[in-house]
Amino acid sequence: SQKIEQNSEALNIQEGKTATLTCNYTNYSPAYLQWYRQDPGRGPVFLLLIRENEKEKRKERLKVTFDTTLKQSLFHITASQPADSATYLCALDSDQTGANNLFFGTGTRLTVIP
Amino acid sequence: EADIYQTPRYLVIGTGKKITLECSQTMGHDKMYWYQQDPGMELHLIHYSYGVNSTEKGDLSSESTVSRIRTEHFPLTLESARPSHTSQYLCASSESPVETQYFGPGTRLLVL
Numbered sequence: 001s002q003k004i005e006q007n008s009e010a011l012n013i014q015e016g017k018t019a020t021l022t023c024n025y026t027n028y029s030p031a032y033l034q035w036y037r038q039d040p041g042r043g044p045v046f047l048l049l050i051r052e053n054e055k056e057k058r059k060e061r062l063k064v065t066f067d068t069t070l071k072q073s074l075f076h077i078t079a080s081q082p083a084d085s086a087t088y089l090c091a092l093d094s095d096q097t098g099a100n101n102l103f104f105g106t107g108t109r110l111t112v113i114p
Numbered sequence: 115e116a117d118i119y120q121t122p123r124y125l126v127i128g129t130g131k132k133i134t135l136e137c138s139q140t141m142g143h144d145k146m147y148w149y150q151q152d153p154g155m156e157l158h159l160i161h162y163s164y165g166v167n168s169t170e171k172g173d174l175s176s177e178s179t180v181s182r183i184r185t186e187h188f189p190l191t192l193e194s195a196r197p198s199h200t201s202q203y204l205c206a207s208s209e210s211p212v213e214t215q216y217f218g219p220g221t222r223l224l225v226l
Contacts, residue, residue: 004156034214043204043217044157089157101147101172102215104157 137205
């Protein structure tokens, strides 16, 4: 069956350190993978998109890698700040129905401790 | 901040009532979506639309229905609410199927 697994439900790190979140998937062949941030009681907000032919993407303090052989994406936040505390979701497309809809993982709740 | 709006933000309603959750976007996006999300769980797609007069069911079966009469408006209706419908409902839109999605703030529904 298809599965999207994010490394842990919760991750606590010290301010200034690099947070690394993992997204593993099985039985998908995504053309791209996206990362979203979700704050409590709010809708997800798009952060980064990486395509299957890209190994790495950066945006300010964020970095995403995508390994289609390992079926894994890593999401890094460098120099983390308390304001980075949120739930981070990975999402990938599936064209099995021809609709290219997104499928989401359950998310990792990141807490950055001052 | 994305230009996609949902009303109401919170709704407490009794079993058997008919409800409509509103979703509007001002970005001119063709594709729109409804997701259901329970606390600590992943988003599940329940409905989507490619454009006006297009509606499709998502991967999670839902007793709700949707309509798309105007590009900017994608309401979701429950004819007879039940406690099992208690959840958060998120609306989203995208410029095309493979682009990023913009989400509204969500509607938290509690059916007593």
